[in-house]
Amino acid sequence: MSKLSEALKNKKFAVTSEVGPPKGMNIDTCIEDAELIKDLVTAINVTDNQSAVMRISSTAICHKLVEKGMEPVFQMVCRDRNRIALQSDMLGAWLLGIENVLCLTGDHNSLGDHPGSRPVFDLDSVQLIKAISDLNGGHDMVGNELEGSPDFFHGAVVTPESDPVEPQIIKMKKKIDAGAKFFQTQAVYSPEVFEKFMNKVQKFNVPVMVGIVVLKSAGMAKFMNANVAGVNVPEAIVKEMADTPKEDRAKKSVEISARIIRRVKSMCQGAHIMPLGWDKHVPAILEQAEL
């Protein structure tokens, strides 16, 4: 059983963070980022060709983390592989010691660095979750028996600040019915909005880990508000960042992330911190969040 599944099952407040595989063979920074946080978190997500930009495979980096005694959460998107490759890569991942999976639809190809590539989306995220549940159950998605089955701890994502939020909740329920065991959320900046969301999904009784995207500047906040779905940085936080001189920004950013976690930690079962390269600030966030 993975440490993450054990922690969530025992109702412990779990913390995860993430690293992004690099484009190219130099993985030193990526591994260093992971090592900076490994003792503070239960597991580390490894993104899958994030933002539709081609990089080293998530599987390979996950395996490197396993070799170094860390526990990865293998992110898997539906954009690049058909149902045969998805299932095959899942079995391969289990063979490499990967136990946690996070299933996502994936950003569209046209947003990345190979915009002319063929979008696959043979399965959607709900169908992918179902396929992994099937593999866990000893057969593939069409019912053929496996000789030896994996036992993945598989989860999914949800966007609490999406407006309207109902379609998100409808899909969340479908993901749970398909077998999702935990949720990591899109970035949350408004504890009030998150509380309303949690009140609506508490009844599902599935662990939710609040998503925290570490803000680097007011410009980044404005960019996300205009361009990233379901992310809504309140004006007050944008101003807080804007009013902070450049040399103090990291400190301010840590303070904001920790403040949000402190406000919401009693409502959910964990935090997923996305530092976007600022991994070195994660320890301070966790310390100030009193975790």
Place this chain on the structure above:
Amino acid sequence: MILSEQKPMEEILELLKNEKNIFIIGCDGCAEVCKTGGEEACSKLKSELEKAGKKIAGCINVDFLCNKVLDRLRINRNMDVIKDADSILVLSCGIGVQAVGAVIEKAVRPANNSVFVGGFQGLWPSEERCEECGQCYLGMTSGICPITACTKGLLNGPCGGALNGMCEVDKEKECGWHNIYERLNKLGKLGDMDRFVEARDYKKMMPGKKVRNSKFYNIEVEEEETVNE
């Protein structure tokens, strides 16, 4: 020419499971030629539905259901009956179903699967799109195609990418699933979004033997033969 085949009766009844009073609209264009939309097909389906305990509020045929101006005209003329119907069963290709859905706030259910575009080339009647997937999904969305309206062709709900109802790929393109949600919400049919939809069967995109043997599938071959004669 879009070739269509009628869905199995069990599937049609499943689509209409929570609905009692049904209005039927058939297409006298391509679907009539395929015997899946003309008066004959409509009256046959009407009696089968009555046998299954449904009340048929009315039944009309429109020359080309892909023509929304025509649809609006005919639907308005029958509005006093249509307004009380629980849903509209449409006997046409996927475009006809979407066109009817686009002109009236009523649940629409497809009676057919569209399997193949044959005959005319370079024809696209309106903004509604049909990919001839062979497994029409318009019933679960009440007339908005998740395959063509959603850039990713998702079947189980929206991805997390839409912003203010617009697609992550193009800020001027509406998010298909946002529109599906809005439509079902307005129709009081949000429950239709709850069902798990299995992965698509891409084999269904290959036209069946019956269609492959039809003269419309082979229309170019026949035309060539005629010229050669």
